[in-house]
Amino acid sequence: MTRLAARAAPLFPILTLPGGRSALLDLVRAVRHLLRPAPCAGAIHALADMIAATRPSDWTDPKAEPCCYMDAVEIARARGIPASTWRRYEAQLAAARLIERRTAANGARSRWIGTGIFFGPLLAQVGDLLAIREQAEAERRAHAHLRGARSIARRHLRHAIEVLIERGAASEAVQALVAQHNAWPSAEALHRIPLVELRRHVEEAEALCRKALVLIESHEKSSDGPLSFERSHIQDTTQDHKKSGTAGVDMWGTGKPVQDNSSAAPPVGSVGREEKNEGVPNPAVKGKFIDRLGPQRLFELASAEMQQDLLRHGSDPSELTLFDFICAAYDRFPHLGLRPRLWEEWAQLMSEEELMLCTLITDARRSDPETPVISPGGYMRGMVRACQLGTLNLTGSLIGLNERRLAEERT
Incomplete structure (x- = not known):
């Protein structure tokens, strides 16, 4: 037997x-x-x-x-x-x-x-090979997501530097920002950077962008001027922007000819293939919806997962900036079944603030007890189409989300 x-x-x-x-x-x-x-x-x-x-x-x-x-x-x-x-x-x-x-x-x-x-x-070893392929695919997706995050940080930092220059901020501080920005690897070079190093670089890039935003806030407060530097999100990005003081367009090249500065970021309006701004509006420094609701309330409207992403940048939600919300919304894209590249595509059809709010609303409504969003990707695409048709009602969506949160707080 x-x-x-x-x-x-x-x-x-x-x-x-x-x-x-x-x-x-x-x-x-x-x-x-x-x-x-x-x-x-x-x-x-x-x-x-x-x-x-x-x-x-x-x-x-x-x-x-x-x-x-x-x-x-x-x-x-x-x-x-x-x-x-x-x-x-x-x-x-x-x-x-x-x-x-x-x-x-x-x-x-x-x-x-x-x-x-x-x-x-x-x-x-078929099982091991399957695990290797799954890990490699996860790393590939993470790498692509981080490259997109660096693109967002670069775009916002460049705009923040332009704002500082236009407002006559201290040239030494601006020069320091430009020097750090120019030391960043090009978009093409990002593909060759290991995942761990790329993640560290993106964290440093986002931190530098937040530093520039703090400089803007400090400059406006010291000059007793209103935060009036937000540009219209439909402004033609090919327009030449005047620079004041000693920091002009040459700041981007640190005084060197372009061909002698291959590792530096190109001048404004000539960015790398992966980080083109063609058709993508200039980012706003301060959002009108955050002005109305306040960052604390907008934070409370977000999903628990998005709140965790936001808290990575500070312990006080009342001090969160539009850039913080944009970074957190972009980080929710993979969880909504959306490719990183869609952020850049949709940012050409609406402002990044509107795109952030669409993401926040979609993400929050996935846990709606009455009418949960079953297909987040489809819901987001519907909001993008509504924006193209001029029928997108973000205010109404935020009011509905706010009423739901109030009901939850009462219970």
């Missing part, structure tokens, strides 16, 4: 991926560069040829191990490559634990003597 049970037990892992061998090859191709050691592209093509030479039934039969019995010289000849190259491919695949080579002393392979290229190692 024990012998019969052992004979009936599965001896080899089987392929359970939907899509079969084709899906398995797609998985290997997706994670090839993450394997250690990583096989070359030619080795992966060789793997595909060897898998194609196996019996399909062996991949789903626990009593059989998929195997390629074709001789290396024979396959190499069919591929039109030297046999030594093919053997090098096999060695790479074996080192990556994708195959196991069992050959006779002379390198021969035969079904009758149990020699050939076996794929048990590959089947045994």
